[in-house]
Amino acid sequence: MISERAPSIEIHDLTKRFGSFTAVDKLSLRVERGEIFGFLGANGAGKTTAIRMLCGLLQPSAGTGQVAGCDLLSETESLRGRIGYMSQKFALYPDFTVEMNLRLYGGLYGLRGALLEERVREIAARMRLEPLLARRTDSIPWGWQQRLNLGCALLHHPQIVFLDEPTASVDPVSRRHFWDVIAELAQEGTTIFVTSHYMDEVEYCGRVAILVAGRIAALDTPAGLKRASGFATLGEVFLDVVEKAENAEKRNRAGRSA
Numbered sequence: 030m031i032s033e034r035a036p037s038i039e040i041h042d043l044t045k046r047f048g049s050f051t052a053v054d055k056l057s058l059r060v061e062r063g064e065i066f067g068f069l070g071a072n073g074a075g076k077t078t079a080i081r082m083l084c085g086l087l088q089p090s091a092g093t094g095q096v097a098g099c100d101l102l103s104e105t106e107s108l109r110g111r112i113g114y115m116s117q118k119f120a121l122y123p124d125f126t127v128e129m130n131l132r133l134y135g136g137l138y139g140l141r142g143a144l145l146e147e148r149v150r151e152i153a154a155r156m157r158l159e160p161l162l163a164r165r166t167d168s169i170p171w172g173w174q175q176r177l178n179l180g181c182a183l184l185h186h187p188q189i190v191f192l193d194e195p196t197a198s199v200d201p202v203s204r205r206h207f208w209d210v211i212a213e214l215a216q217e218g219t220t221i222f223v224t225s226h227y228m229d230e231v232e233y234c235g236r237v238a239i240l241v242a243g244r245i246a247a248l249d250t251p252a253g254l255k256r257a258s259g260f261a262t263l264g265e266v267f268l269d270v271v272e273k274a275e276n277a278e279k280r281n282r283a284g285r286s287a
């Protein structure tokens with residue numbers, strides 16, 4: 030039985046190496062239930078690699094952790110049933126209808142019969158996909174395809190949802206709707222772990238971590254990050270944190286080779 034007060038995510042020194050390259054370097058984090066946690070970083074910072082380890086899809090090279098009450102190293106099978114993952118790469122069948130994709134994903138999450146019917150209807154309504162159910166997935170606009178993508182990750186009512194750049198190239202109206210859904214889910218107690226390159230969206234997060242070269246360079250509320258740095262916008266904070274972390278790394282390397 031999982032304690033009601035147990036955090037959703039608790040990891041210690043989680044690391045992923047690809048050969049001699051370290052993509053995620055000793056990541057330690059605690060995310061509480063119902064939090065909207067923003068995970069920022071430049072291209073290649075290690076966000077997707079970290080998320081794939083948290084979803085039990087990629088074996089860590091080192092470190093330990095629990096996600097949704099499951100051990101990250103030994104309980105990845107049960108873990109995958111308790112979380113929803115919207116990957117950065119489009120994962121739906123383009124030639125299936127919207128409804129067929131929902132049914133297929135529901136089936137993959139173990140939903141059957143009347144429960145599957147109920148959840149397909151519920152998610153179609155929540156994501157405002159009802160008028161599009163009979164359309165081929167690749168014939169609907171990108172923002173709607175991403176709504177479907179998110180809907181597919183929610184069918185089994187996961188405790189935690191990992192969203193890897195869910196709104197990339199999505200229009201402002203669909204982005205707004207996305208964040209309304211995210212806020213509703215968090216209010217219902219679902220934990221949200223989300224990456225984005227849009228700083229206006231990051232303001233909706235409860236806390237934000239900024240990842241530089243696989244390490245957390247800053248972690249606080251959006252207001253706390255701005256206060257500590259003296260900048261008025263998260264965009265400026267982000268650039269400042271990345272620049273300082275990169276300069277510190279250069280000085281370290283120079284010191285080591287001197």
Ligand SMILES: Nc1ncnc2c1ncn2[C@@H]1O[C@H](COP(=O)(O)OP(=O)(O)OP(=O)(O)O)[C@@H](O)[C@H]1O
Nearest residue numbers: 047050052070071072073074075076077078079117
């Ligand atoms: N399977 C792999 N083999 C070797 N290197 C990898 C592998 N997967 C990722 N990497 C490298 O690890 C680093 C982190 O990649 P990752 O995809 O996690 O970054 P990201 O922060 O998600 O970037 P983006 O914003 O572009 O999505 C990159 O340098 C990438 O090339």
Ligand SMILES: [Mg+2]
Nearest residue numbers: 076077117193
């Ligand atoms: Mg990525």
